[in-house]
Amino acid sequence: MAATRYPSNDLRRQVGSPRSKGRENKDTLCRNILIYGNCRYEDQGCTFNHDQNKTSSPQADFTKKTFNVDSPAFTPSTLQPAAAKKSTLTSQAANAAPFTPRGVGTPNLQQATETSVFNPAAIREFTPQNYDIGNTNSNGATQENGLYNDPFTSMGSMGTGLPSAGQFNLYASDHNALASSGTQFYPQHGAFPTGPLQPPNYHLYQPFDTYRQELQPWQRATYDFFMPAKMREELQKKMFATQQVMPNSGLPQLERWHSLFPLDTNNRKNTSSFGFSSWVYKAQNSRTGRHYALRRLEGYRLTNEKAILTVMKEWKKIKNANVVTVHEAFTTREFGDSSLIFAYDYHPLTKTLQEHHLQPAHGNRYRAPSAIPENVLWGYICQITSALKAIHANKLAARCLEPSKIILSDNNRIRLSACSILDVVQFESNTKSIQELQQEDLVKFGKLILSLATCAPPAHLNNVSAALESLVVKYSANLKDAVAWLIAPPNPGESKSIENFISGIATHMTTFFDLALQDSDEKQYHLARELENGRAARNMMKLMTIVERGDLGGVQGWSETGDRYQLKLFRDYVFHRVEADGKPNLSMGHMLSCLSKLDAGIDEMVVLTSRDNETVFVLTYRELKQMFDRTFNELVKHSKTGAPGANN
Numbered sequence: 243m244a245a246t247r248y249p250s251n252d253l254r255r256q257v258g259s260p261r262s263k264g265r266e267n268k269d270t271l272c273r274n275i276l277i278y279g280n281c282r283y284e285d286q287g288c289t290f291n292h293d294q295n296k297t298s299s300p301q302a303d304f305t306k307k308t309f310n311v312d313s314p315a316f317t318p319s320t321l322q323p324a325a326a327k328k329s330t331l332t333s334q335a336a337n338a339a340p341f342t343p344r345g346v347g348t349p350n351l352q353q354a355t356e357t358s359v360f361n362p363a364a365i366r367e368f369t370p371q372n373y374d375i376g377n378t379n380s381n382g383a384t385q386e387n388g389l390y391n392d393p394f395t396s397m398g399s400m401g402t403g404l405p406s407a408g409q410f411n412l413y414a415s416d417h418n419a420l421a422s423s424g425t426q427f428y429p430q431h432g433a434f435p436t437g438p439l440q441p442p443n444y445h446l447y448q449p450f451d452t453y454r455q456e457l458q459p460w461q462r463a464t465y466d467f468f469m470p471a472k473m474r475e476e477l478q479k480k481m482f483a484t485q486q487v488m489p490n491s492g493l494p495q496l497e498r499w500h501s502l503f504p505l506d507t508n509n510r511k512n513t514s515s516f517g518f519s520s521w522v523y524k525a526q527n528s529r530t531g532r533h534y535a536l537r538r539l540e541g542y543r544l545t546n547e548k549a550i551l552t553v554m555k556e557w558k559k560i561k562n563a564n565v566v567t568v569h570e571a572f573t574t575r576e577f578g579d580s581s582l583i584f585a586y587d588y589h590p591l592t593k594t595l596q597e598h599h600l601q602p603a604h605g606n607r608y609r610a611p612s613a614i615p616e617n618v619l620w621g622y623i624c625q626i627t628s629a630l631k632a633i634h635a636n637k638l639a640a641r642c643l644e645p646s647k648i649i650l651s652d653n654n655r656i657r658l659s660a661c662s663i664l665d666v667v668q669f670e671s672n673t674k675s676i677q678e679l680q681q682e683d684l685v686k687f688g689k690l691i692l693s694l695a696t697c698a699p700p701a702h703l704n705n706v707s708a709a710l711e712s713l714v715v716k717y718s719a720n721l722k723d724a725v726a727w728l729i730a731p732p733n734p735g736e737s738k739s740i741e742n743f744i745s746g747i748a749t750h751m752t753t754f755f756d757l758a759l760q761d762s763d764e765k766q767y768h769l770a771r772e773l774e775n776g777r778a779a780r781n782m783m784k785l786m787t788i789v790e791r792g793d794l795g796g797v798q799g800w801s802e803t804g805d806r807y808q809l810k811l812f813r814d815y816v817f818h819r820v821e822a823d824g825k826p827n828l829s830m831g832h833m834l835s836c837l838s839k840l841d842a843g844i845d846e847m848v849v850l851t852s853r854d855n856e857t858v859f860v861l862t863y864r865e866l867k868q869m870f871d872r873t874f875n876e877l878v879k880h881s882k883t884g885a886p887g888a889n890n
């Protein structure tokens with residue numbers, strides 16, 4: 243679309259220039275010439291100059307004038323042609339202080355031109371200035387004057403040591419100061435808006451998403467604030483299983499292990515996996531207090547000390563999510579025989595694949611186990627592939643790839659649970675090279691999947707090709723091909739590797755990877771909620787250490803006087819609220835928001851009333867927080883153990 247052109251003087255009016263006198267116009271270059279290159283009204287009375295050569299440049303024109311509102315737009319001096327540099331400014335203008343945007347610091351144009359060229363060498367490394375690490379105790383909490391600083395709320399004191407001098411303190415008492423300090427949050431970057439930075443609403447209970455407003459109060463459930471009930475239940479069961487003990491188990495106490503608890507679900511002696519009966523116990527390490535799974539090989543006599551050292555050294559290098567980490571191996575006579583023990587990471591409430599998939603349905607030995615869905619099988623394939631990739635890359639072989647030696651935890655997560663045992667047990671008798679053992683791993687892997695897909699224990703898989711053919715009834719040809727590839731011997735002169743297999747199942751690996759990431763995202767989401775709950779719990783615990791305490795440091799009724807009395811009324815306000823008719827108000831939202839507000843110390847007012855309605859205090863959360871911190875620090879000073887958490 244053609245642009246509409248205006249007569250020059252009209253244009254000038256549009257841009258707000260005062261009308262020019264005719265003589266001046268003659269010297270002034272017509273703006274149509276400047277903008278469009280020509281002026282339609284040149285011959286129709288336009289009084290401006292249309293000869294570009296006659297006037298040197300708009301800048302030159304500008305130099306002849308005094309500085310006024312009609313001045314052309316500001317052009318940085320470094321970009322101006324030489325002629326423009328000679329501009330004659332009035333003495334007043336020359337003396338004017340250079341324009342300095344607030345918060346940007348004094349500009350140094352010379353320097354700016356120099357540094358505008360990208361030069362990585364010129365970029366200085368970030369060095370925190372005043373952060374005194376020595377002042378931070380092992381717990382991460384900064385100890386000042388012997389008083390306790392909550393590691394979570396002491397971010398302020400840490401911030402003051404940082405170069406930006408406490409400008410951004412999440413839990414600052416003074417939020418007005420915080421807001422104004424926002425202008426300096428990006429001190430070196432003039433490009434950033436330097437308006438006041440709003441402090442985040444730390445007084446709100448804030449999980450990732452907003453609370454579901456559309457729900458009626460009676461539809462809101464307590465667990466809306468916490469992790470899903472199923473997840474909590476699973477975690478609690480795991481914790482319970484980890485702490486479970488059996489006082490009269492008759493199991494011995496080993497040199498560095500105690501509280502042995504049997505994990506085997508049957509007491510059949512089975513020597514098929516290692517050539518020795520094996521038993522699994524949960525045990526606690528006396529030194530670290532951590533729980534481990536100890537696998538005992540009954541009646542094993544170690545003939546070569548080097549076996550354990552050499553094998554453990556190699557296997558300790560394997561860190562893979564699908565391999566149970568082995569920590570050490572040792573022999574013991576505490577069980578009344580000569581036993582070999584392997585200490586593995588303990589994964590509570592796991593079942594073996596054998597127990598989960600290949601045993602008849604509960605209580606009914608005639609009902610065949612149900613078929614495993616194909617996506618679950620692919621999940622297993624991807625995980626075992628990942629485990630073998632890590633093991634083979636370290637020039638080791640898994641060797642023990644049986645359904646009874648792979649443990650399953652929630653979400654179809656599996657781990658190889660008996661790696662390294664055969665390497666120790668057959669240290670001297672093994673005649674196969676590592677390449678051969680790795681090839682065997684692939685065949686065992688194929689048979690394991692075949693066994694799971696046909697719901698037949700490996701010992702019952704007599705006709706492998708018939709079992710393979712039967713796969714297509716329930717599963718895709720893709721799955722059958724993958725299993726067939728693993729089981730088939732390599733072509734003469736060739737060898738198969740787990741890498742070849744990975745390229746064959748790449749699409750399934752990608753799908754599995756995506757599911758794993760989604761799972762991780764979901765867990766992170768729930769974790770963030772618990773972060774908020776942790777904050778509430780900390781404040782609640784601190785409050786509980788103060789109220790109803792009684793005497794302290796020779797002060798009788800300490801918790802009923804001074805600041806403590808107001809904190810007690812606050813406790814009532816948060817937890818003992820009642821409706822007008824005296825019915826208890828149990829709004830979890832109220833409790834959480836009050837605790838968050840106390841934590842943030844905001845300026846909102848709170849009215850605290852004594853139970854007999856005789857005394858009323860009106861104070862801000864900020865004042866309340868100051869009392870709270872003061873009182874808790876007083877308590878810490880009197881305590882023998884010092885700050886909570888400081889001693890462990």
Ligand SMILES: Nc1ncnc2c1ncn2[C@@H]1O[C@H](COP(=O)(O)OP(=O)(O)OP(=O)(O)O)[C@@H](O)[C@H]1O
Nearest residue numbers: 505506512522535586587588589592593594646659
């Ligand atoms: N690292 C571990 N953490 C937690 N539990 C484990 C661990 N390793 C094995 N288990 C559990 O110990 C139990 C016994 O395992 P084991 O390998 O002995 O199985 P099994 O079926 O008894 O085999 P076998 O008949 O060969 O003895 C299983 O329920 C298994 O889930």
